[in-house]
Amino acid sequence: MTERYQFCRVSDQGNIRIVTLNRPEVRNALHDEASLELEGVWDEFAARDDLWVGILTGAGDQAFCAGNDLKVQAAGKRRQRPQSGFGGLTFRFDMNKPLIAAVNGTAMGGGFELALACDLLVASENAVFALSEPRFGLIARAGIHRLVRAIPQK
Numbered sequence: 001m002t003e004r005y006q007f008c009r010v011s012d013q014g015n016i017r018i019v020t021l022n023r024p025e026v027r028n029a030l031h032d033e034a035s036l037e038l039e040g041v042w043d044e045f046a047a048r049d050d051l052w053v054g055i056l057t058g059a060g061d062q063a064f065c066a067g068n069d070l071k072v073q074a075a076g077k078r079r080q081r082p083q084s085g086f087g088g089l090t091f092r093f094d095m096n097k098p099l100i101a102a103v104n105g106t107a108m109g110g111g112f113e114l115a116l117a118c119d120l121l122v123a124s125e126n127a128v129f130a131l132s133e134p135r136f137g138l139i140a141r142a143g144i145h146r147l148v149r150a151i152p153q154k
Contacts, residue, residue, distance in 0.1 A: 007034035009059070010041055015052040017045050021087075024060030027106065029069035030087055032079040039088030046095060056089075056118060057102040058111075064101070067109025067132065086110040089117040103127045 007030070009020040019041055021028040030038070045051050058064040068086070085091030089099075090113045101107075101118035108130045115121050115129070123129075 005037055005041065007037050008041065012051060015050060017051045017054045019045075019054065019056050021056070021058045021065050023069075024058075024062065026069060026071075027063035027066035028058040028060070028111070029066040030110065031069040031072040032081050034069075035085070035087055036079070036082050037088075039082035039084045042084065042088045042092065042095070046097065052097060054097060054099045055102055056087075056099060056114065058104060061105060061126075063106040063108075063111065064103040064127070065108075065111025065114055066106055067111045067113075085113075085117075087114045087117075089114055092117065103129075106130075108132050 005022075007021070007023060009018075009022050011018045011020075019038070021030065021034075023029060023034070042054075045054050065087070082088055083091065087110065089095075090110070098120065099118040100120045100122060101115040103115050103121060103123045105124070105126055106128045107115045108128075109132045112129050112131055
């Protein structure tokens with residue numbers, strides 16, 4: 001079963017939900033509209049008893065997720081970000097099913113925060129991680145909170 005979404009691909013294979021960020025032309029950078037879509041994907045995953053494990057990855061071979069789509073933000077196209085945070089995950093602390101981040105390339109800013117929001121992080125040999133928000137006058141609210149707790153475990 002494969003659902004049709006605008007900014008991601010969702011495939012349920014048995015008891016596993018595979019979510020692929022599908023914006024390779026912008027290194028899978030996400031904007032508020034994509035985060036709202038992903039919030040619905042993760043809400044459905046959490047509600048379904050037949051889905052036991054989630055896997056999050058990025059389309060293409062360059063990036064898992066380059067973080068916030070700054071061009072969309074600079075164009076003034078910001079909308080309300082979902083309560084569950086960037087990518088529908090970074091402020092979600094009530095997920096009772098394991099999530100695996102399959103990081104295939106760059107995970108910067110919000111992309112790194114998405115990986116940190118998962119329970120298990122599996123990185124390819126070309127994976128690169130960075131919290132780049134200070135370069136743009138921003139702060140990685142969820143990233144800093146999770147990073148200091150995740151490093152010893154992961």
